Amino acid sequence: MQAQTEAGPEKSGISEQSPTPPRPAVDPPADRLVEVAAGREVTAEVHGAVLGETPVLEIDRFNLWYGTKQALHRITMPIPHGKVTALVGPSGCGKSTLLRSVNRLNDLVASVRITGDMRLNGDSIYDPRMDVIELRKRMGMVFQKPNPFPMSIYENVVYSLRIDGENCRAVLDEVCEASLRGAALWDEVKDRLHESALGLSGGQQQRLCIARAIAAEPEVLLLDEPCSALDPIATGKVEDLIQELRGRYSVLIVTHNMQQASRTSDYTAFMYLGRLIEYGPTTDIFTKPILKETEAYVTGRFG
Ligand SMILES: Nc1ncnc2c1ncn2[C@@H]1O[C@H](COP(=O)(O)OP(=O)(O)OP(=O)(O)O)[C@@H](O)[C@H]1O
Ligand SMILES: [Mg+2]
Secondary structure, eight states: OOOOOSOOTTTTTOOTTOOOOOOOOOSSOTTHHHHHHTTOOOOOEEOHHHHTSOEEEEEEEEEEEETTEEEEEEEEEEEETTSEEEEEOSTTSSHHHHHHHHTTGGGGSTTEEEEEEEEETTEETTOTTOOHHHHHHTEEEEOSSOOOOSSBHHHHHTHHHHHTTOOOHHHHHHHHHHHHHHTTOHHHHTTOTTSBGGGSOHHHHHHHHHHHHHHTOOSEEEEESTTTTSOHHHHHHHHHHHHHHBTTBOEEEEOSOHHHHHHHOSEEEEEETTEEEEEEEHHHHHHSOSOHHHHHHHTTSOO
């Protein structure tokens, strides 16, 4: 099918107040990415299986601008409870922006403006009455580079309990062990819990950061390329851990590594230039996606 060539309302000089209805989605979706690159709206292909899941997080018509540049375009997607969901797409497509919007880290960027909403277990994340500190306590976030605090392994893990005023040794000990076991790190560190976390290897530090996040019992765990600073062996261990988290935690992970997405996630969402393009069960996205554009991306033909 030919790509649409008409100018959009923004190009024809018609103001935003114009009654002109939004441009219809292109269907069938030949050259959907060309349409996106031309600034036209396209409808995301969201597989039925995604919609059948109970969501932990609902992203609802979410738009985000950095100054005048729009980085996210009307993203609507549920994130299933108790599953691992991977966000993939070329560099600059908005994966980190979307992830940071979930725990309102983008509030810290002065130029950011948003419309739409997100809900965490039904609670509006962007409700002006939302207490952002409390909101962030309900989520765990792990970044590209491991960021253990300059304190002992033990104190890193129980940090969230300490700031909530928990000082009972038995409680702290129990959470420390359970979280380190949950992060597949216990056996490696159980004899050195009171040594500095900075003495751990990069891969151990990243699993420690995941243990620290788990200790706070987050409703959702946000991971932004958690293996990109790790060597292949450490990456393998963190990937094994993410697979073990399946079913026990709701995880939203950004990765540009297709093998990692296919190995570790239940669902995969493909983003392009700030839009959600296709979102479905990982096996379908990798073996029989609806869109040829998705297939081209996941098989490494562009990006
Ligand atoms: N603080 C910021 N101020 C202005 N523009 C930003 C800011 N952060 C990100 N952007 C822009 O928003 C777009 C999306 O960036 P983002 O970092 O979310 O992409 P990404 O998909 O995570 O990319 P990568 O795979 O390279 O990490 C890019 O065009 C980027 O330049
Ligand atoms: Mg990023």
